Amino acid sequence: PRIASLAKYLAKEFDRTHLGRKTEENSRRLQKSDRSITQFATTISQVQDTKLINKQNIRTTLPILKQKLASSTFILSSPRSGSTLLRVMLAGHPDLYAPPELHLLPFDTMQARQAELGLSQLGEGLKKALMSLKHIKAEESEELIQSLIEENLSIPEVYRLLQQLAGNRILIDKSPTYASNRTTLERAEAIFNQAKYIHLVRHPYSVIESFTRMRMDKLIGADNGNPYEIAEAVWRNSNQNILDFLAQIESNRQHFVRYEDLVSQPTSVLAGVCQFLGVAFDPAVLQPYQGDRMTEGVHHNSLSVGDPNFLQHQQIDPSLAETWQKVKLPNPVSNLTRHLAAQLNYSLPGTPVSAENWTLENMKEILLDVRGLRLCLCSWGPEEGPLVLCLHGILEQGAAWAEVAMGLAQKGYRVIAPDLRGHGRSDHVDRGNSYNLIDFIADIDAIVESLADKAFTLVGHSLGSVIAALFASVRPQKVANLVLVETVLPTESEDEETAIEQLATHLDYLMSPPEHPVFADVAAAAERLREGTPALSPTLAMILAERITEPCEGGVRWRWSPLLRTRAGIGFNGIGKSKYLGILKRIQTPITLIYGDRSNFNRSSDLNDQQAAMPRAEKYVVPGGHNLHLESPSALVRIIESAKALTNRLLP
Secondary structure, X not given: OHHHHXXXXXXXXXXXXXXXXXXXXXXXXXXXXXXXXXXXXXXHHHHHHHHOOOOOOOOOOOOOOOOOEXXXXXXXXXXXXXXXXXXXXXXXXXXXXXXXXXXXXOOOEHHHHHHHHOOOHHHHHHHHHHHHHHOOOHXXXXXXXXXXXXXXXXXXXXXXXXXXXXXXXXXXXXXXXXXXXHHHHHHHHHHEOOOEEEEEEOOHHHHHHHHHHOOHHHHOOOOOOOHHHHHHHHHHHHHHHHHHHHOOOOHHHEEEEEXXXXXXXXXXXXXXXXHHHOOOOOHHHHOOOOOOOOOOOOOOOOOOOOOOOHHHOOOOOHHHHHHHHHOOOOOOOOHHXXXXXXXXXXXXXXXXXXXXXXXXXXXXXXXXXXXXXXXXXXXXXXXXXXXEEEXXXXXXXHHHHHHXXXXXXXXXXXXXXXXXXXOOOOOOOOOOOOOOHHHHHHHHHHHHHHHOOOOEEEEEEOHHHHHHHHHXXXXXXXXXXEEEEOOOOOOOOOOHHHHHHHHHHHHHHHHOOOOOOOEOOHHHHHHHXXXXXXXXXXXXXXXXXXXXXXXXXXXXXXXXXXHHHHOOOOOOOOXXXXXXXXXXXXXXXXXXXXXXXXXXXXXXXXXXXXXXXXXXXXXXXXOOOOOHHHHOHHHHHHHHHHHHHHHHHXXX
16 A cells, blocks of 8 residues: 555656646646736745745734834845855854844744744744854753743844844844745835845746755645746746835845856855945855854754755855756746746746747737827736726837736736827827827827726826826726826926917927937837936837837838927916816825936926825835836836725725
8 A cells, every 4th residue: 555655646746747747637727828827826925825934923914113123134035046055155254143044024923933833944043043142052042932932022022132142243134935925025124224135036947946856845835736837936926026025125225146146256246245235345255164154953963954955065166057057847937937037137048039029929909099090009918807007108108018017917907008199109190280288188088988997097107197197187987096107297487488488489390390310220219218218128128119110211210200209289288387286186086106216307396396286195216217117117016006905995
């Protein structure tokens, strides 16, 4: 019977892993489409939470402290990304205290932590930390932890104790399980003042291979899934959570490290990390296998804390930077993983399309006759999903929302981003006409009438935010929530003479519209796009340029109407700054405001006026300049989704 059971188990494991073969059950349940992989990633996240750290012990509300703790630093990564190596390297610095995995952050109290971790290996890091800090034996450390449990000390107080014992050294917390849950990451901000974060990434192929080789799918309790697909979902879920979380953190409090650079160029990488942490570089960080770095087990015969393979090496092995090239996965990774890998600047051999190409390949174009013009609507996501309508700014196009749209589409939303009249692939007005603000609003009114059968989320950027706000003011029943990205205010002439001069200029433009510049080719036009938004990747810039250029004598030129450059008809529309601010004050729809921390598009007085007109609005400041949909798409996805969640709580 025992041999028969073993044979049955081995046959099942062979079917699940060898050469990518899957059981019929797994084939039905797993990676058949990007949507199924998205759902599976959610399942894996839940499995991680319930097996590594149980949801009933995770706090879904953030702690409220009278005074936050002094700054600490967190190493955030997926499992099998080299966090133990980085932790041990930093442990050699005299100004840093980097213990093994503490597994503290998800919990409110020590009793909640004990109820979940119990005697598991995940509880060993704190024991080792106290042994090191207080110079005590394992038994004494265990007794101390037991007293903390009996006292039911809060987790912030445990962190405070560790900081006090560490003295002037900076506490470094490295626990890969943190990245499996966004709420856990948010708790770091609630507990610590100006915490810092090191985002450590490793090539997905290496992580997937290591994860499956170590059979970590068994550890997280995902016994019935294909281990390769589980590993892929864990890599993607962890890193996407980190990116979404860091999108709300100031750039000077986050630092990006690639594992491949860490092992191949340790001196330059650690010099950068030390500078980020505000400590002098110390050569000891380059000798992770020398001295006491808290790598041994708690007891003499215990497993090492952290990566069990760490002690199999004697020095940093630069060849590990290339191991991903030798990995042969049984099945291609999903497009979702390719997209995230491209964001992290990892190439995937055999990838059929670039991440940006995939983003637009998943975009549909809908042609809609609207008030005598044919408008082009960019569409992503399932048609039955909740609608998010995104309006671009002047001289932009609907496809510019692509990365934001795909992020929302992956979460089940339907995103529509029209090329406004005269823009992108939408029709221009006839010669002799102009582009008036009321026409843009009327177009949106017609689009909504055609596509939206219930209240939806309306997002606008720059000029698009003005159109969105005015539409929400006259059609409040249509808009469930309003998200204004880098919003602007209409101009208002200070005196009659200035107004007359501006009017004369606009009349001249209408008489003789400016001509487009001619570019040698699409690549030159793409480079012009990147001049305005340096964060725009060359590939995506090329795709967007191809969509909004047309052939002409001597090369290519912009497709959008030259008349738009003049703003004629948009400025003189009867709604000046003061009237517009009055309209904003009357909007009852929940409003979310998003600004870039490096944007200088608004004057400080305009920002003050906006805040005064929308005092109840949720406000976010994210890394980037004016074009946040291109610079911080992950941040916008998170905020748009949270805006919808807030509305769902407010509305009956």
